[in-house]
Amino acid sequence: MRRYGRRAPYATEFIIGILLLGTSAVQGEALSGPAPVTQVVAIDKPNDSGGSVLIRWKRSADDGAGMMSVKGYEILRSVEREKGYEHLTVVPAGVEEYVDNTTVDGTSYFYIIGATDGVHRTDSDPVGPVMSSAQWFHQGRLNMLIATVLLSGLVLWFINRAKKGKKLYIRPIAGLQAVDEAVGRATEMGRPVLYVPGIQDMDNIQTIAGIVILGRVAERTAQYGTPLIVPTSRSLVMTAAQETVKEAYLNVGRPDAYNPDLIRYLTDDQFGYAAGVDGMMVREKPAAIFYMGAFYAESLILAETGHSTGAIQIAGTAMPAQLPFFVTACDYTLIGEELFAASAYLSKEPLLLGSLKGQDWGKAIFIAILLLGSILASFGHYFLSDWLTTGSL
Amino acid sequence: MSTTLGVWIAAFLTLCILSFLYKDNPFYKFAEHLFVGTSAGYWAAYYYHNILKPNLYVPLFKEGKLLYIIPLALGIMMLMRLWPRIGWISRWPLAFIVGTYAGYNLITYLQTNALAQVKATLTPFTDVSRVILFVGVLTGLIYFFFSKEHRGIFGKAARVGIWFLMVAFGASFGYTVMARVSLIIGRMMFLLKDWLGVID
Numbered sequence: 001m002r003r004y005g006r007r008a009p010y011a012t013e014f015i016i017g018i019l020l021l022g023t024s025a026v027q028g029e030a031l032s033g034p035a036p037v038t039q040v041v042a043i044d045k046p047n048d049s050g051g052s053v054l055i056r057w058k059r060s061a062d063d064g065a066g067m068m069s070v071k072g073y074e075i076l077r078s079v080e081r082e083k084g085y086e087h088l089t090v091v092p093a094g095v096e097e098y099v100d101n102t103t104v105d106g107t108s109y110f111y112i113i114g115a116t117d118g119v120h121r122t123d124s125d126p127v128g129p130v131m132s133s134a135q136w137f138h139q140g141r142l143n144m145l146i147a148t149v150l151l152s153g154l155v156l157w158f159i160n161r162a163k164k165g166k167k168l169y170i171r172p173i174a175g176l177q178a179v180d181e182a183v184g185r186a187t188e189m190g191r192p193v194l195y196v197p198g199i200q201d202m203d204n205i206q207t208i209a210g211i212v213i214l215g216r217v218a219e220r221t222a223q224y225g226t227p228l229i230v231p232t233s234r235s236l237v238m239t240a241a242q243e244t245v246k247e248a249y250l251n252v253g254r255p256d257a258y259n260p261d262l263i264r265y266l267t268d269d270q271f272g273y274a275a276g277v278d279g280m281m282v283r284e285k286p287a288a289i290f291y292m293g294a295f296y297a298e299s300l301i302l303a304e305t306g307h308s309t310g311a312i313q314i315a316g317t318a319m320p321a322q323l324p325f326f327v328t329a330c331d332y333t334l335i336g337e338e339l340f341a342a343s344a345y346l347s348k349e350p351l352l353l354g355s356l357k358g359q360d361w362g363k364a365i366f367i368a369i370l371l372l373g374s375i376l377a378s379f380g381h382y383f384l385s386d387w388l389t390t391g392s393l
Numbered sequence: 394m395s396t397t398l399g400v401w402i403a404a405f406l407t408l409c410i411l412s413f414l415y416k417d418n419p420f421y422k423f424a425e426h427l428f429v430g431t432s433a434g435y436w437a438a439y440y441y442h443n444i445l446k447p448n449l450y451v452p453l454f455k456e457g458k459l460l461y462i463i464p465l466a467l468g469i470m471m472l473m474r475l476w477p478r479i480g481w482i483s484r485w486p487l488a489f490i491v492g493t494y495a496g497y498n499l500i501t502y503l504q505t506n507a508l509a510q511v512k513a514t515l516t517p518f519t520d521v522s523r524v525i526l527f528v529g530v531l532t533g534l535i536y537f538f539f540s541k542e543h544r545g546i547f548g549k550a551a552r553v554g555i556w557f558l559m560v561a562f563g564a565s566f567g568y569t570v571m572a573r574v575s576l577i578i579g580r581m582m583f584l585l586k587d588w589l590g591v592i593d
Contacts, residue, residue: 143508144500144503144504144508147503147507147508148499148500148503151503168540169540169541169542170539170540171538171539171540171541171542171543173539202487202490202491202494203490203494203497203498204494205494205495205498205502208491208494208495236487236490239471239474239483239487240487240491242474243483243484243487265433266429266433267428267429267430267432267433267436268432268433268436268440269428269429269432269433269435269436271428272428272429272431272432272433273429275410275424275425275428275429276425276428276429278413278425279417279421279422279425282416282417283417297573300573320561320565321565321569323562323565324562324563324565324566324569325566325569327559327562328566335558336537337537338537341539344539345539353540356539356540357540359539360538360539360540360541362507363534363537363538364538366507366511366534367531367534367535369511369515370511370514370515370527370530370531371531373511373515374514374515374516374517374518374527377515377516377517378517378518378519379517380517382515384515385512385515388508388509388511388512388515389512390504390508390509
């Protein structure tokens, strides 16, 4: 170990150091820095995308014990073992780990950890060379890989079975059974259908589910010759909605009835959009209103206005805070996963039904894990719970 | 009473919007159209300055990062829908966006909505609240089984699950309504304090 004095850049600590020096001299103790750190290790930080080195050490004997003199640890780095060490940072006393996030992949580095009392610094021997690199596989996320493969495998297996003609049962969902009723009612009354796909963009899975359901609703409105109005709050959603509705009209042989002007963009602003849709409700007087997608605080404003117009309302969202409002103000509400199951239910396509069956098996596995894990945890065994801990990226 | 023009305009527009509580009227229509129009313009400018410019224009044209030609091409393809004859090209970037996000969200949702939730529920049965939590999660999951008929014990469990959901919705409803009441209080404070100055 190399021990030598070094001026710290802090004036106050310098004065305190001088005072401590005097005290030590009076007591006849050695005029040197604190004991060095031990067991210094520098390794490439595991499970990362490169650019970082992890340094660990055992704290100085004077950190929280002994002379109680350690104020912190200075981290020094060089690309050569014997010289060229540069100050990186100082970490407080008690810390035994530091991640250097400023490394260049493929470059070898050496590190020194200096225990400092504010005046003197006692350096460790250099450790290294160490080189940072990116890892292809994050070992802490092995559970995610297993879960993804298992669930995807189940879905694919059941899709395959459905394709082979195996009949798959799907339970009735009241809100979806009412879709035909709602569109039929609008047709009888000679009024349009209003479809609100939420206020999120196409990166939201609920919006995607909402657009898929829109396709099925559009097929019905095309068959019945009922106008379908779709106000959107995102330009991409408008584009996707136009394409979906156009395809639905083509599928039922009514391309002439498709009117892209009814699928319009209002504004990205949440309450501006709510104000605009409210205006449509009271002026266009739709007989059926669908709310399918991601909603926030505008949910009750919309559903309450729709209710006041006397329209039959069917909502579906996976936003837990907005579901109560839809349950209160709408005739039917698709709760959470029912929204995602709707496309399979409405189309009855084997592909989607098989997917739904596979997801159900996934839930069954989670129930089994819940049961087993909770029983084990009650007896003090937490390995199943630990296994579910996913490493951060 | 306020002597600031902006406060008067804000108060007028607030009253225009609140007039919808009576019925649809020209004042509400005026405020609604103004709101929709100005906010659409605002967001267009916002997207240009905060998304298009820093994420495409600067890297591609100022910093010369040629990889950004790909998003530029996708964006231009999206605009092709303005010409009906080649509008089909816009489906490609759309398919790219939907496919990418569906795949990306698969992992995110599996981690946050499945594994993390299961882990949080794996607690020892040391008190009644933990048992209730466990029963609620279990029966709630059973309710969301779509490929099995809700009959017999399975149906009863699903029924318990929906009751748990409804109780949770009730609590959430009350909690959120209180938050909304605070919004109307804020608006009333603006009208009575900032505009009319009748309260301190």
